[in-house]
Amino acid sequence: MKKWYNKLFLNNIRKAVDKYNLIENEDNILVGLSGGKDSIFLIYALDLLRKNSYLDFNITGIHIDIGINANMEKVKNYLNYINIPYIYENINIKGNIFKERNPCYICSKIKRGIIARVSKEKGFNKIAYGHHMTDVVNTFLLNIIYTGQFHTFKPNSYNKEHNLYLIRPLIYVKEEIIKKVVIDENLPLGINNYCPYAEKNKRKEIAILIKNIKKNYPDFEEKTLKAIEKSNLW
Numbered sequence: 390m391k392k393w394y395n396k397l398f399l400n401n402i403r404k405a406v407d408k409y410n411l412i413e414n415e416d417n418i419l420v421g422l423s424g425g426k427d428s429i430f431l432i433y434a435l436d437l438l439r440k441n442s443y444l445d446f447n448i449t450g451i452h453i454d455i456g457i458n459a460n461m462e463k464v465k466n467y468l469n470y471i472n473i474p475y476i477y478e479n480i481n482i483k484g485n486i487f488k489e490r491n492p493c494y495i496c497s498k499i500k501r502g503i504i505a506r507v508s509k510e511k512g513f514n515k516i517a518y519g520h521h522m523t524d525v526v527n528t529f530l531l532n533i534i535y536t537g538q539f540h541t542f543k544p545n546s547y548n549k550e551h552n553l554y555l556i557r558p559l560i561y562v563k564e565e566i567i568k569k570v571v572i573d574e575n576l577p578l579g580i581n582n583y584c585p586y587a588e589k590n591k592r593k594e595i596a597i598l599i600k601n602i603k604k605n606y607p608d609f610e611e612k613t614l615k616a617i618e619k620s621n622l623w
């Protein structure tokens with residue numbers, strides 16, 4: 390591992406892990422892999438973390454194929470190369486989902502449900518998602534603007550129904566750092582063949598808003614995250 394990675398992102402992951410008690414020894418963690426940059430970075434970073442800390446835990450990747458990301462071959466081979474097990478589940482819902490009023494919401498709900506089912510069946514106690522600092526801020530603003538609510542996802546949330554913890558180790562890592570490391574380390578991406586909503590959804594709209602705010606206020610994400618932590622949201 391490059392030494393400066395500690396400062397660039399690994400210490401921020403350690404901070405989240407310690408502060409929100411995300412990972413303990415002997416945890417069996419299922420990592421959701423979409424084929425995108427954030428989740429491949431997450432599994433890469435968790436592997437680095439366990440090799441460079443006192444923590445001893447298991448990680449396995451899972452991809453839910455909804456009929457959109459057809460090509461996960463490179464991701465699968467990479468996981469094999471770094472000795473991380475890979476689970477693939479195919480549920481072709483593409484045809485039906487686009488008829489829904491809110492397809493992104495339904496799609497992510499279905500995927501989360503399947504990941505929870507697989508976790509239970511295979512004995513995982515935690516599920517890790519690749520949400521990062523920019524996602525925390527995006528969800529926070531999205532809720533204010535669209536629903537008038539003070540809300541964003543939590544770094545560590547317990548799902549009572551399935552007796553599972555949902556963890557987000559990247560909450561202190563900014564998207565721009567992830568983009569850089571994915572390129573520098575040549576981490577593999579699944580080819581996203583066709584999602585008509587990938588470029589045209591509310592999240593994308595808020596992402597543009599954040600980008601514009603950052604032109605004048607470069608530490609907008611850090612400040613917003615700080616405000617969230619000072620409130621009673623987490």
Ligand SMILES: Nc1ncnc2c1ncn2[C@@H]1O[C@H](COP(=O)(O)OP(=O)(O)OP(=O)(O)O)[C@@H](O)[C@H]1O
Binds near residue numbers: 420423427455500
């Ligand atoms: N098809 C999938 N199979 C398994 N896990 C998924 C899938 N899609 C999303 N996830 C998990 O849910 C997280 C959030 O999903 P979202 O669609 O918002 O991804 P994203 O912000 O585009 O991140 P990424 O760059 O990893 O795609 C991902 O980081 C990943 O951990």
